[in-house]
Amino acid sequence: MSEENATRKLTIARAMAEAIAQEMRVDERVFVMGEDIAALGGVFGNTRGLADEFGTTRIRDTPISETAFMGAATGAAMDGMRPVVELMFVDFMGVCFDAIYNCMAKNVYFSGGTFKVPVVLMTSTGGGYSDAGQHSQCLYGSFAHLPGMKVVSPSNAHDAKGLMTAAIRDDNPVVFMYHKGLQGMGWLGTEPAAIVPVPEESYTTPIGQASVVREGTDVTIVGLAMGVHHGLRAADQLAERGVSAEVLDLRSLVPLDREAILRSVAKTGRLIVVDEDYRSYGVTGEIIATVAEHDLGLLKANPQRVAYPDVPIPFSRPLEQYCLPNADKIVAAFDAMGG
Amino acid sequence: MDIKVPDDLWEGDAEGVLTAWLFDTGAKVSEGAIVAEVMTDKVQYEVTAPTGGTLHISAELDALVRRGDVIGSIDAG
Numbered sequence: 001m002s003e004e005n006a007t008r009k010l011t012i013a014r015a016m017a018e019a020i021a022q023e024m025r026v027d028e029r030v031f032v033m034g035e036d037i038a039a040l041g042g043v044f045g046n047t048r049g050l051a052d053e054f055g056t057t058r059i060r061d062t063p064i065s066e067t068a069f070m071g072a073a074t075g076a077a078m079d080g081m082r083p084v085v086e087l088m089f090v091d092f093m094g095v096c097f098d099a100i101y102n103c104m105a106k107n108v109y110f111s112g113g114t115f116k117v118p119v120v121l122m123t124s125t126g127g128g129y130s131d132a133g134q135h136s137q138c139l140y141g142s143f144a145h146l147p148g149m150k151v152v153s154p155s156n157a158h159d160a161k162g163l164m165t166a167a168i169r170d171d172n173p174v175v176f177m178y179h180k181g182l183q184g185m186g187w188l189g190t191e192p193a194a195i196v197p198v199p200e201e202s203y204t205t206p207i208g209q210a211s212v213v214r215e216g217t218d219v220t221i222v223g224l225a226m227g228v229h230h231g232l233r234a235a236d237q238l239a240e241r242g243v244s245a246e247v248l249d250l251r252s253l254v255p256l257d258r259e260a261i262l263r264s265v266a267k268t269g270r271l272i273v274v275d276e277d278y279r280s281y282g283v284t285g286e287i288i289a290t291v292a293e294h295d296l297g298l299l300k301a302n303p304q305r306v307a308y309p310d311v312p313i314p315f316s317r318p319l320e321q322y323c324l325p326n327a328d329k330i331v332a333a334f335d336a337m338g339g
Numbered sequence: 340m341d342i343k344v345p346d347d348l349w350e351g352d353a354e355g356v357l358t359a360w361l362f363d364t365g366a367k368v369s370e371g372a373i374v375a376e377v378m379t380d381k382v383q384y385e386v387t388a389p390t391g392g393t394l395h396i397s398a399e400l401d402a403l404v405r406r407g408d409v410i411g412s413i414d415a416g
Contacts, residue, residue, distance in 0.1 A: 007366040011359050011376070045383055186358035186378035192400050195359050 010198040011184025013045035015157035016122070016176075019164035020047070020084055022202045024054055027082065030168055033060040033069055034086030034122075043088060044124050044183045066096035070121075074104045078115045082168060087123040090139045090177065104173045105148030116171045120164070125153070126179040126226055126276055128324055129188050133312035136320070140224065140275065141282030143175045144253040150207055151253040153177040155228035156196045157184075159251055162205025170207065179225040179276075191229050208255035212264065216246035219270035219334055222261060222287050224250040227274035227325060230306075234330035243334065253283065258290045262298070265291050269300035272333050274325050279307035301337035306330050340390050342411040344377055344404050348384050355379035357402045357410060364396045368413065375411070377404060390415050 010018065024030045032047055038061040041048030051059040062069040066087060073085035087093060093100065100121065107117050127136025144151045150172055154160040160178065167174035182194040213228060214235050221231035228249045235245035248264050250257065265271050271291060273284040284305035291298060306325045314320045344355065359376040362368055368388045375386040388394070390413050398410035 007362055009359075009361045009363075011361075014361075184359045184376065185381075185383060186356040186401075187381050190356075190358055190401055195361070 007197060008200070009195050010157040010161070011045070011195050012154060012157045012160040012178060013042075013048070013183045013185065015161035015198050016046040016164050016178065017041075017048050017050060018198070019161045019202075020168070021050060021053060023165060023168045024050070024058065029080065029082045030084065031058040031060065031081065032084045032086070033062050033073065035062055035064055035088050037061060037086055042086065044178070044180060045185055046122065046178065046183070047086070066092055067099065070096035070099035071103065073119050073121075074099055074107070074117060077117045077119045078107060082118045084120040084122060084168060087121060089135050090123040090125050091134045091137050093123075093139065093142070101146045101148075105146055108172065109148060117173050118171045119173045120167045120176055121173065122176040122178065124180050125177045126181050127313055127320060128181050130315055130317045130320060132315035136313040138177070138275070138277035138308070140177060140253055140277045141286075143177070144283065144286075148173065149254065150174040151177065152207055152251060153179065153225040153253065154251060155182065155213075155225050155249050156194045157198050158196050159205050159211070159249075161198050162203050163207065163251065165202055166204040166207050169204065174207065177225070181226055182229075191226070193229055193232065205251070208252045208257055210251055210257035210260035211249045212246060212260070213249045214245065214247040216244040216268065218244045218268055219272060219337075220246045220248060220261075220264040220268045221272050221274060221330060222248045222250065222264075223274035224253065224283070226276055230325050230327050230330060231274050233327035234334075237327055237331050238334060256286070256290070261287060261290055262294055265298050269298060270334075270337055271299065271303040272330055273303070273305045273307075274330060275305070275307040276325055277308060278310050279305065280310050282307065304333035304336060306333050340413050340415060341409045342374065342386065342389060342413060344386060344406050344408045344410060346406050348377065348406055349379055349382070352405065353379050354403045354405055355384070357398055357400055357404055358383065360396055360400065362394050364394060366394045368392070368394050386410065388413055392416065
């Protein structure tokens, strides 16, 4: 590796495109389809350059009919292809969810394993830039709840490339949920910590494996995607007060790395879960239940969750910012635990 | 040699935002390497290294930039 490559950084958007391109070069079954993913390169930049290299037969713009192209991707996968299909905003799942959860997720099971369904469904999540309640949701829990699909969501470009490569090579449907605020697109906010060194060569990040992104001894902050960055900022604030916070990046929701959660909580005895998805019936409850079912004795204090309240996401910037998780809310959650 | 937001990167006097540096100060870059991204009106543009050498960053992330602005330099030494 040259010196230049060793220090090269990528945005998550570029990392996703690089992973897809590298797999397309070695596997002609891989193709991409979705809205505005060819000439435009995706509204979130994650297919930039692919149409130039591979042409519009393998990088296919679709009509605005998620129902049709999600079904087409499922069928193509069952017929031996390895489609990467983009649902531009995860909020749009409503019009194509039959194809996703009744077909894509279940056809391996219904066919007794005769058919594999190696689809990668990549979809944008998250708000924070006043795009209101139909373009700002995360819906992590909705996808993770339904059996038959793996679900991943990276917090940085290194994991984004490795998870995308792993997702394309996986014989199961993988839902790749990327947070708009981490894409390196200025109008969606900039998170510098998501832009990290990324090796040029192809590699995989194992699906189902969490990562300790900051070690600590007093409290475990569990999150994914943007929640990891809120957690890291909270850990900085807590450190100024002499509190040592460990931050765990889940990276995958399905399979969930429950051992990593238990290992960390066994060490710290305190648990805060951060999630930009809705609070009730979701990721935060599942993480806390994982610990509670295993051994309540691990906990020195009641676990806390910092999640999106159970309301539609407001258009108004002050109202949306009021609702979103942030580092201050995590620190307040720590204080609420008592000593 | 200065790294500038190219004069022909977009039309008009709109301000852009520096959304990414793809190398740190001190990194060795080769001529033509994409070193930064600048966005305006929801369009993202690439800024490439005008020559090979050691990168020095002078404009931070989220800085507002106009066409022709100097955002860094390359020491060819």
